[in-house]
Amino acid sequence: MKNFIAVCWVLVFAATISHAADEAELGTQARRILGTYCHRCHKGEGSESGYAFNVKHAASLIDGSVVVESDSESSELYGAMFRGRMPPRNRPQLPRPSAEEVEIVKRWIEAGAKEFPTPKPRDPISLKTTLQQIHRHVSDASRDDLTNLRFFSLTHLYNDPDVDEDYLRTTRAALSKAINGMSWEPRISLPKAIDDNQTVFAIDLSELGWTREHWNELVAKYPYAVSYGSQDDSELDELDGKIQRMRGSRESYILRADWFVAVATKPPLYHSLLFDLTLPELRQRHSDPKNTSNPRSMTVDDLEQFLGVHRFANILSGKAQRAGFTESGVSGQNRLVEWHPLQGRGYYWISYDFKSSNRTASLSEFPLGPSFDKNPFNDLAFEHDGGEVIFSLPNGLQGYMLIDGKGNRIDAGPIEVVSDSLKTSGNEQIVTGLSCMACHRKGMIETPDDETRAYSGALGDAKRQVVRLYPDNAEMKRIIETNQKSFAPALEAATEPFLDSAKGSVDDQPEPIGEVARHYFLDSMTIETVAAELGVTRATLESSLRGDPVLQRLGLRVLLREGGSIKRAAWESPSEFPLMKQTARQLNFDPM
Numbered sequence: 001m002k003n004f005i006a007v008c009w010v011l012v013f014a015a016t017i018s019h020a021a022d023e024a025e026l027g028t029q030a031r032r033i034l035g036t037y038c039h040r041c042h043k044g045e046g047s048e049s050g051y052a053f054n055v056k057h058a059a060s061l062i063d064g065s066v067v068v069e070s071d072s073e074s075s076e077l078y079g080a081m082f083r084g085r086m087p088p089r090n091r092p093q094l095p096r097p098s099a100e101e102v103e104i105v106k107r108w109i110e111a112g113a114k115e116f117p118t119p120k121p122r123d124p125i126s127l128k129t130t131l132q133q134i135h136r137h138v139s140d141a142s143r144d145d146l147t148n149l150r151f152f153s154l155t156h157l158y159n160d161p162d163v164d165e166d167y168l169r170t171t172r173a174a175l176s177k178a179i180n181g182m183s184w185e186p187r188i189s190l191p192k193a194i195d196d197n198q199t200v201f202a203i204d205l206s207e208l209g210w211t212r213e214h215w216n217e218l219v220a221k222y223p224y225a226v227s228y229g230s231q232d233d234s235e236l237d238e239l240d241g242k243i244q245r246m247r248g249s250r251e252s253y254i255l256r257a258d259w260f261v262a263v264a265t266k267p268p269l270y271h272s273l274l275f276d277l278t279l280p281e282l283r284q285r286h287s288d289p290k291n292t293s294n295p296r297s298m299t300v301d302d303l304e305q306f307l308g309v310h311r312f313a314n315i316l317s318g319k320a321q322r323a324g325f326t327e328s329g330v331s332g333q334n335r336l337v338e339w340h341p342l343q344g345r346g347y348y349w350i351s352y353d354f355k356s357s358n359r360t361a362s363l364s365e366f367p368l369g370p371s372f373d374k375n376p377f378n379d380l381a382f383e384h385d386g387g388e389v390i391f392s393l394p395n396g397l398q399g400y401m402l403i404d405g406k407g408n409r410i411d412a413g414p415i416e417v418v419s420d421s422l423k424t425s426g427n428e429q430i431v432t433g434l435s436c437m438a439c440h441r442k443g444m445i446e447t448p449d450d451e452t453r454a455y456s457g458a459l460g461d462a463k464r465q466v467v468r469l470y471p472d473n474a475e476m477k478r479i480i481e482t483n484q485k486s487f488a489p490a491l492e493a494a495t496e497p498f499l500d501s502a503k504g505s506v507d508d509q510p511e512p513i514g515e516v517a518r519h520y521f522l523d524s525m526t527i528e529t530v531a532a533e534l535g536v537t538r539a540t541l542e543s544s545l546r547g548d549p550v551l552q553r554l555g556l557r558v559l560l561r562e563g564g565s566i567k568r569a570a571w572e573s574p575s576e577f578p579l580m581k582q583t584a585r586q587l588n589f590d591p592m
Contacts, residue, residue: 152191155535324367367452409432534589
């Protein structure tokens with residue numbers, strides 16, 4: 001009898017452990033799902049949504065009255081996800097949870113909506129370990145390879161306890177997509193992890209079609225470069241010196257991956273890397289110091305000449321295909337998009353966007369713009385105020401350019417014409433490169449139905465030209481689907497090796513560059529984040545903040561209070577000697 005009772009207690013104990021493990025796994029899955037689809041707008045006080053709850057904390061969801069413990073039907077959070085209201089339907093660039101994922105959130109609520117399990121902390125990786133890994137990799141490289149060898153690091157993210165494994169994977173995928181999204185080479189080139197934890201990645205500049213000049217453009221804008229001569233551990237400086245001597249250069253050889261993803265994909269670096277240092281016409285053109293945002297005075301004509309696109313000839317012949325519509329997810333006014341084939345491969349799209357005051361923005365009245373010398377329909381031509389160009393890169397990804405009404409390259413679209421409610425660039429401005437990469441997560445986006453073909457008042461030859469240029473909606477949909485299919489393999493090749501296949505295909509997961517950029521620009525930096533970026537422990541940083549009068553004058557003691565944080569913009573300002581470098585100097589780093 002005693003043995004029987006003992007066996008029963010063992011079974012009960014085992015069942016209890018199993019149930020607890022199941023609940024913990026359910027909580028882990030629910031936290032991941034809410035973090036993936038909801039955290040960008042619901043991250044606590046100050047969220048752009050206007051709500052104060054944080055989806056990564058169960059107590060916050062309950063206190064915010066959006067989750068009712070054990071009652072999914074009364075929980076506003078579940079209802080919004082189940083009915084497809086969240087993420088908002090008017091943001092098609094955002095991924096949406098699957099039915100299975102919504103069901104997991106429902107089960108978590110009905111199991112009591114218990115606090116999410118705390119992720120297991122990772123063992124921090126020291127600066128010495130990072131330099132040792134790079135030294136080993138450089139030592140094994142051939143002399144020819146050393147010239148083109150450069151590195152990106154995620155170590156500071158790995159050492160930050162607030163950064164989870166999902167975000168590390170996203171950053172790796174974003175890095176790969178970003179470097180290939182600024183390459184004119186015909187093949188995708190993956191960054192290669194040189195350590196088991198995948199925190200340091202090597203690239204070969206030549207595989208991207210980049211030169212030392214490209215890298216130096218990055219280094220010149222990089223706010224985090226430091227050397228190790230003042231550190232107590234002399235081996236850091238020795239390792240750094242060995243690496244520099246083997247490479248035959250003293251330039252910075254390692255950059256932070258998240259900085260590159262968020263900053264190098266925006267002008268001026270995006271323009272420099274993709275256009276100014278690559279297109280032969282621009283390389284030969286003298287820079288105009290008065291034109292700081294476009295020093296090589298690049299226009300859309302330069303790009304079309306390089307790509308072999310004959311836009312006006314295609315318009316006259318009807319080879320171009322268009323759709324014009326009133327409602328757009330990007331533009332507040334009428335919009336027209338136009339497709340052109342690239343010679344032998346790919347596609348070229350240009351949009352025509354309008355200010356609200358533009359009389360010719362009525363496309364049913366002015367369907368046959370833009371105005372140009374040989375256009376026989378200039379009396380029916382719209383005059384646009386700007387546009388976006390999207391084109392196939394040789395590797396299958398997409399390149400982008402924003403232009404004004406005269407075709408000049410610009411850094412950002414006028415806010416009165418186009419805007420980004422997700423604030424991917426740090427605000428609502430749509431900037432060339434970054435905003436486009438984040439929005440066009442699957443390549444080309446299906447356009448609204450054309451309204452011009454059916455409602456144009458053109459007659460005779462003009463009417464026939466409208467019919468040639470504006471196909472029926474089924475044909476435009478076919479063109480877009482064909483373009484999406486050519487983009488998909490390149491996106492998969494660049495990002496899939498770094499993502500978690502258990503979470504579905506690349507299409508089912510968040511667009512990585514936008515995710516990293518929004519985290520980089522919009523999330524506040526806690527004391528853990530600052531310590532990780534400086535390569536010191538939290539305890540060391542806390543001690544310095546309490547005892548160093550210089551750090552106190554810099555205003556960093558705010559990090560010591562509960563919930564204290566600083567903004568990324570402040571950390572990188574002023575540009576000539578950022579707050580980060582001022583802080584690093586007090587911790588015995590030598591700013592570069």
